[in-house]
Amino acid sequence: MYVPAHFNEARKDVLHTLIAQNPFGTLITHGANGLDANHIPFELASNEGEFGVLHAHVARNNPLWQDVANGDETLVVFRAGDAYVSPTWYPSKHEAHRQVPTWNYVVVHAHGRITIRDDEKYVRGVVARLTRTHEAGETQPWKMGDAPAEYIDAMLKAIVGVEIKITRLIGKSKLSQNKDARDIQGAGETLKARENRIGDQMLACLAEKP
Template sequence: MYVPAHFNESRKDVLHTLIAQNPFGSLITNGKSGLDANHIPLELAADEGDLGVLHGHVARSNPLWQDVANGDEVLVIFRAGDAYISPTWYPSKHEAHKQVPTWNYIVVHAHGRITIRDDEKYVRGVVARLTRTHEATQAVPWKMGDAPKEYIDTMLKAIVGLQIDITRLTGKSKLGQNKEARDIQGAAEALKALDNRIGDAMLECAAQKQG
């Protein structure tokens, strides 16, 4: 990924937070059948390894888990928001007319080594933790024990676990840092009016630039 210095985000804690808040990743593999992409929720264990470990699962019918070998290098892309930026949102455009459209976004690339975990205990733990995390906002959270044991056992046999040991983290936070603070703020306020969450990040960026 091309990352100009002013868009670079290298702080591990910030990147971990972005992953945890946006856990639906695009897993890119290059196995026996060539390049492939799968889109799956992943759990980040930030305290495992030097850079963290990702845990997830795929359907047993998905050829991914047989197409790759343990130790293969993979890439997971986590998107934390994006937005089209109109030049009309920049105050400076209305003075000098020297602005063009762009697209702002926040992404994290997690490079790592994959391990296939085809064992019931691992898969059960992954499903339980993912469920606990994503059901937390429900008034009455669903839990695995709400379903018949035989049914859950059958469902668990239909999936295969994935473990990805992160070897490199790259973050890009393109929020207009190369623009004037007033232009960043103008675009941020326009995005806020559209209820786009990138607007909040851009407001923080504008405040930092204003000092």
């Protein structure tokens, strides 16, 4: 990924937070049958290894787990928001007319090595933790114990675990940092009014701008 210096986000804690807040990632692999992309939710264990470990699962019918070998390099892309930015939102455009459309976005690329975990204990743990995390906001959170044990056992047999040890994290926050403060303000406020969180991130970025 091309990352100009002014868009670079290298703080590990910030990147971990972005992953935790946007856990639905795109897993890109290059196995025996060539390039493949799968879209799955991940659990980040930030305290495992130097950069963290990603845990997930795929359907047993998905050829991914047989197409790759343990230790293969993988890439998981986490998108943390994006938005079209019109030149008309920049105050300077109305003076000099020297602005063009762009697209702002925040992404994290997690490079790592994959291990297939085809064991019931691992997948049960992954499902339980993902469930607790994503049911937490419900009035009556669903838990695995709500379903008959034999049904859960059958469902777990139909999935295979995926573990990715992160070896490198690359973050890009393209939030108009290369623009004047008033232009960042104008675009950020427009997006915020449209309830796009990129607007909030742009205004937060503005507060950090020297």
